[in-house]
Amino acid sequence: MWRRPSARLLALRRVQVAVVAVAAAVAAGVGGSTAGLAPALGSVAAVLAAGVAAEWFVRRRVHAWAYAEREDDLLVRRGVMFSRLSVVPYGRMQFIDVTAGPFERSFGLATVRMHTAAAASDARIPGLEREEAARLRDRLAERGESQAAGI
């Protein structure tokens, strides 16, 4: 019943972490080199270690995402430290948007988000493959229409 975002989401997040880590490492290296070679190497190593640690966090977070389409509602699960499970009835849906930033687009992924009249509702699913995102969007719209309820 539970589905997961595409496996490419992990790759995408890894690339994002790597980009940030490398940039930070270069900056640390340049900054540290004014004080000598040893501090420069030390700070680069520290930043890279932080990057590896971040990779571990990112992997756990990516694995925590999951969603399930039930008969009357959509379930979205996410988060490791703060784990959240949202139950959003299709009938409460106001609109759906599908977005893809430059990173996501280059990996062929998209984010589907379901909006309700409540600002706090949190039904976002990142890292869906394009076909799956389109399928989910159409499916949600169809079900939302048939079950619509007034506020």
Place this chain on the structure above:
Amino acid sequence: MSEPDGWQRLHPLSPIVRGGRVTIGMAFVILPTVFGAGKSRPELIELGVLGVLVALGFLSWLVTRWRVDQDDLQIEMGLLRRQSLRFPLSQVQAIDVVRPGLARLFGVAELRLRMGGASGKSARLAYLHEREVEPLRRRLLKLAERGVEEPGEPVQEVAHDERVLARVPTGRLVASILISDVGIVAEAVAVGMIATIVVAPGAAAGVAGGGAVWIISVAQLVWRRFNQEYRLSVVAAPDGLLLRGGLIALTAETIRPGRVQAVRMVEPFLWRRLGWCRLEVDLAGRQRSEGEGQAQRRALRTVLPVGSRALAEELLDHLLPDRPRAQEPAPRRVRWKSPLRYRMLAWGRTTSCVATTSGRLRRATNWVPLEKAQSLRRVQGPVQRRLRLASVHVDTAGRSVHAVIRDRDVVEADGALEELVASARAARRAMNKRPLTGDPRCGPLGASSRLSFTGRARPPWSGDEGGQAL
């Protein structure tokens, strides 16, 4: 003042009233000039400016018109940038009559319709003659309820079935403000000022200058509260709950049946000893459009500024007839996580409504009718995981009140989530099926208050504004 096709104009004095403070300021500047002696040059310039402003005001009045067209309210305004606004009456959340001090002086009033929908603005008719406002309000409410106006139907002049539910005595209001959080801050500021003046009269001016912004904002908060809640009365009328009150600016607000998203009862620390509480209602719509008065900007509608528990319970019977008591206390281990809040945490549910209490020093009880629940969430943080606790949120379309069943045992939270999802689904289906004059059982403002339930459901894509029958 009427034109063909039912188009009507606002009251001719409305530009002056809308000018508000500017008008008062102008009067102070200009009147001495007009009645003064000489006709020197600067005074002529002043008169010229006045003339231009009057002309502009007149022009704005001339190009603004409104009418009720079937089940829409249409407003047209603007000369260069012409705007035609259409407000579907079926989406009206509340209708207010607002009368600022200046408007009262000229015998005019503003009619304000709060709309639902994602971008929901409010429709303002500012200003109308005092005589017109009340019949128009009734007519719009009736249209909002039935959808179509029956031809030849007389607009009722008198409310035949009004019953006063609560009135707030001024003495109690003053006392309650004095011991509320805002009041205590204001008193501290005042005492500080007086102390400075007594101890070091020389430094007083400096202190007052430095803290001027502070002092003014605190004074404004206190004043606003007093001004709005002065002599507030709650009346159960056939078209909803009617709230009337105000000191300088008079307001009359109508809360339509079935539009209440959540109800909150707050008992501040010092009030609890006196057995007092405050009752507030949250309606749909999260917009904060500019150009609206302060009455619009505040998040909640106060139904009872201060009153006894018994009175609050009586009003609650009208708002939520089938409401649970929050009596299920939190597990003992919660006191490690939130020692202050622990004693306040509790929740309860019926098949149609959920109640939660929370707060540290003050106690806030929130009720959310399940037919208004937009989504449910189970959230668990790191500390909660250690203690095997979880929270369940019930989100509504209101602005600020949501029910949070905080810090429950994991098994209980999961069970509650499952049950609430099922109950909310049942409540939603019941609401969709309910005919116009509907089911008294679980709607806010149900039949126990002799009001007809009017929450109509429409598919979300049938309307234009964010597409909701609200």
